[in-house]
């Protein structure tokens with residue numbers, strides 16, 4: 511989607527976020543979202559544009575499953591063994607349930623409304639781009655049969671005028687922010703607020719995804735930050751829950767992903783990497799200890815124990 515400048519809609523200047531000094535980007539973003547979501551502030555033109563986009567995505571969520579069997583920032587990177595299985599045997603990932611459509615549909619709607627809200631509230635001095643197309647980092651394999659060659663970041667806000675931006679953010683705040691919105695149920699929303707990103711299990715690969723996009727974007731912008739912003743789909747009057755991810759956490763995660771990809775390309779089985787890393791805390795995602803699990807390779811993974819969990823040596827594909 512093209513970059514949005516506030517001058518595109520000069521008639522709506524009264525709806526922008528009032529001048530307030532926020533201590534950081536997380537609180538600034540939360541305030542933008544809350545302010546913009548108000549019926550008094552949201553721009554009707556933007557509601558129109560983003561509801562049209564949402565409708566298109568809602569329809570496709572209900573009518574088709576688009577599970578491309580390729581490694582991409584949003585899939586097969588949470589655990590090195592997922593990457594290995596996917597690269598070595600692309601057909602074996604378990605499909606999502608046939609009735610997952612409404613979950614995706616609601617996610618699309620909440621994303622598009624969030625874009626409209628933040629754009630409506632964003633003050634002068636900033637620009638915002640949504641669904642921004644990004645190339646992969648230079649270490650990402652150029653093998654388009656097994657790896658997606660581009661991705662989309664939900665939102666990218668940049669400081670155009672540091673003088674105007676300084677009314678809202680500290681001088682030393684990053685000059686660009688990568689934002690990934692995640693719609694989540696009430697339990698996950700609460701958990702998101704307490705998650706130690708970089709330490710706690712990240713079974714759905716939120717951090718892995720963000721780290722790949724951050725690596726790609728930081729190649730051209732060194733003054734950037736990154737946020738995972740939780741939307742509580744069970745209680746939509748709850749505020750946005752943005753969590754700023756420290757740069758060193760993003761770098762460490764990108765390095766982990768990079769090693770996982772290298773091992774997969776070398777056809778070296780890393781073993782039950784996620785289980786080894788998080789032990790019993792991984793059971794919820796891996797489907798062990800009587801839990802149903804969410805990993806698309808949980809059955810295959812359990813059926814092929816590695817040398818870490820069984821005698822017999824490492825597997826190769």
Ligand code: SF4
Nearest residue numbers: 589782784796805811
């Ligand atoms: S079940 Fe767990 S350890 Fe096995 S591939 Fe999936 S995430 Fe990795």
